[in-house]
Amino acid sequence: MSIHIPRGTQDILPGTSELWQYVEAKAQDICRRYNYKEIRTPIFEHTELFQRGVGDTTDIVQKETYTFTDRGDRSLTLRPEGTASVTRAFVENKLYGNPGQPTKLYYIGPMFRYERPQSGRMRQFVQFGIEALGSNDPAIDAEVMALAMEFYRELGLSGLKLVINSLGDTESRIAHREALINHFKPRINEFCSDCQQRLEKNPLRILDCKKDRDHELMATAPSILDYLNEESVAYFEKVKQHLDAMGISYVVDQTLVRGLDYYNHTAFEIMIEGEGFGAITTLCGGGRYNGLVEEIGGPETPGIGFALSIERLLMALKAANIEIPIEQTIGCYLVALGEEAKDKSASLLFELRKAGLSAEKDYLDKKVKAQFKAADRLEAKYTAVLGDDELAANKINVKEMSTGEQVEVSLDDFITYMQDRLKEE
Numbered sequence: 001m002s003i004h005i006p007r008g009t010q011d012i013l014p015g016t017s018e019l020w021q022y023v024e025a026k027a028q029d030i031c032r033r034y035n036y037k038e039i040r041t042p043i044f045e046h047t048e049l050f051q052r053g054v055g056d057t058t059d060i061v062q063k064e065t066y067t068f069t070d071r072g073d074r075s076l077t078l079r080p081e082g083t084a085s086v087t088r089a090f091v092e093n094k095l096y097g098n099p100g101q102p103t104k105l106y107y108i109g110p111m112f113r114y115e116r117p118q119s120g121r122m123r124q125f126v127q128f129g130i131e132a133l134g135s136n137d138p139a140i141d142a143e144v145m146a147l148a149m150e151f152y153r154e155l156g157l158s159g160l161k162l163v164i165n166s167l168g169d170t171e172s173r174i175a176h177r178e179a180l181i182n183h184f185k186p187r188i189n190e191f192c193s194d195c196q197q198r199l200e201k202n203p204l205r206i207l208d209c210k211k212d213r214d215h216e217l218m219a220t221a222p223s224i225l226d227y228l229n230e231e232s233v234a235y236f237e238k239v240k241q242h243l244d245a246m247g248i249s250y251v252v253d254q255t256l257v258r259g260l261d262y263y264n265h266t267a268f269e270i271m272i273e274g275e276g277f278g279a280i281t282t283l284c285g286g287g288r289y290n291g292l293v294e295e296i297g298g299p300e301t302p303g304i305g306f307a308l309s310i311e312r313l314l315m316a317l318k319a320a321n322i323e324i325p326i327e328q329t330i331g332c333y334l335v336a337l338g339e340e341a342k343d344k345s346a347s348l349l350f351e352l353r354k355a356g357l358s359a360e361k362d363y364l365d366k367k368v369k370a371q372f373k374a375a376d377r378l379e380a381k382y383t384a385v386l387g388d389d390e391l392a393a394n395k396i397n398v399k400e401m402s403t404g405e406q407v408e409v410s411l412d413d414f415i416t417y418m419q420d421r422l423k424e425e
């Protein structure tokens, strides 16, 4: 019986892994320019972190976590997202003590959700996310959204829609919550059992229900924007002004609520429109989470961030026919004929690599013709042929594959010669 890969996961094979490396390098580069530093946190955390951080009433925590008891009888959970972990690390390592507030962090790593797999929805997926902790300046909300939009733009994606909303501060949310309960309560028995549960626990989540999305009460539900207090309105206005000033276009959608509990004030998603992308249209989501640091046991600290999955990004690039430039060639392939030459080629190969060049040789005892074929397949820029005769004359024959030009080089100069020819490698 053969063993298969678990549902909702994937092997990323050579040929595709280069695409991952490319977009990850792009993410690192934009974070460097925006001054976000990398943080790496464990793949699993105490289950309580996500119950408190992401929220007990969210689908993610109620239905989608991979939770297990370890041999020491602790309940652990594979992280379903990064914000709770980053916040925990921020508190635990007292990063708030940094004089250079705010603390700006980014991460790239696998997340785990027990979801119904479909294209763009995986059980293990990789998020690139950023978190800015310690600033209440609306300009940083705009910065976070700008970084996400620029990341996509620099990769060549266009036609993305930035959708924003404000969920307001605690006071506004309480007022809105009351209004939602009053709105849905009289007819809550027409809603799904999940929504009936949500009514008292977290009525905002009803607005995000996929099953009841066409119910007439949805369209007439009270909008958070009508319940924002003066301060929240002013904050949202400032965020929009900053986006306007940067020339980043957006639409306000008062039904955008997000699937995690920790948000307040700014919430946003980046959507893709267009054919070939199927049902999944959200590429990126994020927002402000003032209060989360306190929830995890730290001092009062505002925060904002986003996360996007590399899987959906690659789907979007593919749907848009964007070619990622991938260098897969090899600098020099050593072709050897004869026993002694073969032995010598192994140490020459070692020296080439030591000198910083990419190089390969035959390890399958192939005939000369097959070795040349292998060099072709690897798109070697040069082949260097070493026979026992050349070896006796302390020479090697170097051929530039693109021109067919051949030169004999002394074995003593071979490595520096190749270094010179392949300088830009």
Ligand code: HAM
Residues within 6 Å of the ligand: 080, 081, 082, 083, 113, 115, 120, 121, 122, 123, 124, 125, 127, 129, 130, 131, 259, 260, 282, 283, 284, 285, 286, 287, 288, 289, 304, 305, 306, 307, 308, 309, 311, 312
């Ligand atoms: P989220 O909306 O749950 O937010 O996920 C963010 C992004 O992760 C989604 O927009 C999508 O690109 C990707 N994603 C989510 N689930 C899957 C899946 N099953 N398969 C593939 N991709 C997926 C968060 O995770 C928050 N932590 C974002 C955040 C950071 N908010 C503030 N800071």
